[in-house]
Amino acid sequence: MRPFLADLHVHTVLSPCADDLMLPRGIVAAALRRDLSLVGICDHNASENVAAVQAAAVQTGVSVLAGMEVTSREEVHVLALFPDLEVAAAWQGFVYGHLPLLPNNERAFGVQLVVDERDEIVSVDERLLLTATNLTLAEIAAEVDRRGGLAIPAHVDRPAFSIISQLGFVPPDLAVPALEVSARANPEEPRAIHPSLAGWRLVQSSDAHFLGQVGAARTLFWLEEPTFAELRLACRGEQGRRIEYCWGRG
Ligand SMILES: [Zn+2]
């Protein structure tokens, strides 16, 4: 087993709030500069730029994971990571079926671009992505798990769109393998964030909206190789794979 650095929460130009330079080639270059072996592409309620970032990363040694940052009915942000593009595409269809069909307000939120691996614009997603689905947090956790994915509530220490800001605490029976703390959290003091974090496996990621933020917060995973299957084992604490930042239930 070897240590691999991961940033599981990176946005692209498909997120209206992300910088215009969050394009596949730049993201991969930034990941290489930060020694990342694994990068999770997690746009708001969308995964249509994952394939382009994966293609831009071919033969670089960076493993790009298919993901999404889903917004639950309670307005909790949840990272959903999947084994491959096919599962992620099916999940995308499922999420679109649970998002209100409203147009994006580009002036208020920003433009949502689908791009290819050469950073060329393929299309503009005109659907409102920066909104909540009608899926509960528990439904998202169960459905992602059923598809062989990983559901990880995002930036639990943030004062908005987090499980603690929306629910007040982390339900002890929530069926997720790990929680994410934000780049600003001190990994030495998870309990200072909230007592209900005691005992949970934690990962830390950047939530990068700008190239300079990619890898600004990272998690060290002990894995056989940098793949989704290995990451899933580590997040679940199985077969000796593990998260280095781990307090409590290991
Ligand atoms: Zn978020």
Ligand SMILES: [Zn+2]
């Ligand atoms: Zn985010």
